[in-house]
Amino acid sequence: MGPAAGADFVRLFVQACARRMAAAGRPxxxxxxxxxxxxxxxxxxxxxxxxxxxPGPHQPLDPMLDAxxxxxxxxxxxxxxxxxxxxxxxxxxxxxxPALDLLHIADETAAHLAAAGVRQAILLATEGTYAxxxxxxxxxxxxxxxxxxxxxxxxxxxxxIYAGVKAGDMALARRCFAGVxxxxxxxxxxxxxxxxxxxxxxxxxxxxxxxxWQLVDPTAVLAEALARRAYxxx
Amino acid sequence: MGPAAGADFVRLFVQACARRMAAAGRPxxxxxxxxxxxxxxxxxxxxxxxxxxxPGPHQPLDPMLDAxxxxxxxxxxxxxxxxxxxxxxxxxxxxxxPALDLLHIADETAAHLAAAGVRQAILLATEGTYAxxxxxxxxxxxxxxxxxxxxxxxxxxxxxIYAGVKAGDMALARRCFAGVxxxxxxxxxxxxxxxxxxxxxxxxxxxxxxxxWQLVDPTAVLAEALARRAYxxx
Numbered sequence: 220m221g222p223a224a225g226a227d228f229v230r231l232f233v234q235a236c237a238r239r240m241a242a243a244g245r246p247x248x249x250x251x252x253x254x255x256x257x258x259x260x261x262x263x264x265x266x267x268x269x270x271x272x273x274p275g276p277h278q279p280l281d282p283m284l285d286a287x288x289x290x291x292x293x294x295x296x297x298x299x300x301x302x303x304x305x306x307x308x309x310x311x312x313x314x315x316x317p318a319l320d321l322l323h324i325a326d327e328t329a330a331h332l333a334a335a336g337v338r339q340a341i342l343l344a345t346e347g348t349y350a351x352x353x354x355x356x357x358x359x360x361x362x363x364x365x366x367x368x369x370x371x372x373x374x375x376x377x378x379x380i381y382a383g384v385k386a387g388d389m390a391l392a393r394r395c396f397a398g399v400x401x402x403x404x405x406x407x408x409x410x411x412x413x414x415x416x417x418x419x420x421x422x423x424x425x426x427x428x429x430x431x432w433q434l435v436d437p438t439a440v441l442a443e444a445l446a447r448r449a450y451x452x453x
Numbered sequence: 454m455g456p457a458a459g460a461d462f463v464r465l466f467v468q469a470c471a472r473r474m475a476a477a478g479r480p481x482x483x484x485x486x487x488x489x490x491x492x493x494x495x496x497x498x499x500x501x502x503x504x505x506x507x508p509g510p511h512q513p514l515d516p517m518l519d520a521x522x523x524x525x526x527x528x529x530x531x532x533x534x535x536x537x538x539x540x541x542x543x544x545x546x547x548x549x550x551p552a553l554d555l556l557h558i559a560d561e562t563a564a565h566l567a568a569a570g571v572r573q574a575i576l577l578a579t580e581g582t583y584a585x586x587x588x589x590x591x592x593x594x595x596x597x598x599x600x601x602x603x604x605x606x607x608x609x610x611x612x613x614i615y616a617g618v619k620a621g622d623m624a625l626a627r628r629c630f631a632g633v634x635x636x637x638x639x640x641x642x643x644x645x646x647x648x649x650x651x652x653x654x655x656x657x658x659x660x661x662x663x664x665x666w667q668l669v670d671p672t673a674v675l676a677e678a679l680a681r682r683a684y685x686x687x
């Protein structure tokens with residue numbers, strides 16, 4: 220739900236659509252893409268709202284519900300949210316807009332890993348996502364063991380997200396994400412690395428060490444799942 | 454208006470907003486970005502409609518007017534169209550939606566070049582854009598001479614746009630765009646290169662020879678202009 224991540228999600232969705240057209244033997248033309256809208260609306264910080272669950276203007280549910288309602292008015296049938304932490308509100312969002320098919324990033328990722336035969340995963344995410352157990356539960360249901368960073372490593376990941384990607388310092392972000400991944404890969408050899416916050420794939424894949432790891436981008440998995448819905452519905 | 458170009462425009466707009474926050478000494482946070490929506494709706498091919506001006510479902514004006522109206526209903530105040538050729542319909546679009554500030558990509562680019570002291574420019578664009586004289590007129594008003602490719606070179610640029618970028622073959626696109634630019638740079642030394650179709654900046658800057666040329670991306674100029682409007686209005 221960071222605006223840079225939102226822009227990147229559109230790019231991934233467009234690529235996924237182009238792959239579907241090519242796989243179906245159709246020419247890839249502008250007119251072959253499904254209609255799609257990107258809503259980037261101001262939403263309070265999701266990790267902060269999970270740390271302070273009192274009601275108030277720092278809660279993101281109402282602005283997110285409002286954006287969903289506007290997308291529904293535009294004729295949207297399926298919606299993906301390009302923010303892992305925001306999925307803590309998936310149930311009330313889906314309940315508040317039952318006519319929409321609201322995709323779930325962790326369920327899509329778990330199904331993708333299981334289909335690829337992955338049995339162990341390292342999870343990089345925000346404190347908010349760890350607190351909700353979003354991926355732990357989805358991965359467990361799919362039979363994939365989920366390894367979490369230590370408290371100090373989590374703080375390093377958060378620093379890479381906020382002082383790194385969100386503030387535009389990609390070198391700092393790479394150092395933070397690669398340092399934590401390297402240490403965890405030693406403890407949990409053979410694990411895939413789930414980049415469970417949309418800011419992480421904007422920096423970690425460019426780290427020198429990244430070629431040694433099996434990186435999984437849930438945002439790319441989500442984009443693929445949305446493209447699948449778009450062509451199935453057409 | 455190609456979906457890949459639309460996705461790239463959001464990326465450029467987000468970057469322009471981040472630069473504005475940083476320049477104003479404000480922290481760059483998700484909540485500091487203005488609300489913005491991307492509409493990617495099926496619109497008939499713009500170059501084809503300019504080649505065949507008879508009325509009919511191959512004309513893009515009505516679908517574009519419809520999208521503008523929906524953006525206005527969402528509360529949009531300023532709109533940028535990430536497609537050069539579509540600007541052939543700028544006047545009827547602006548007349549049909551007078552409450553919106555509809556930016557003009559060629560006017561913004563011409564003002565940008567003049568402010569940078571550029572006096573000569575090579576124009577790479579679609580046949581549709583050449584036919585409308587979109588940039589020629591805007592550059593002339595700003596005192597910038599505009600150099601156009603030969604008919605054979607135009608055909609090569611169109612091949613790079615359609616068989617290259619739009620079809621996902623970036624290597625072919627690079628060869629087409631760089632070949633024409635290299636030949637024109639010999640004929641018109643000291644010219645800036647205006648990449649006057651949104652597909653061109655997705656390939657030409659990655660060509661080996663590109664470091665010798667002063668490439669100007671009107672889409673980036675347009676994104677900067679839209680960010681300026683967004684923060685001025687806030």
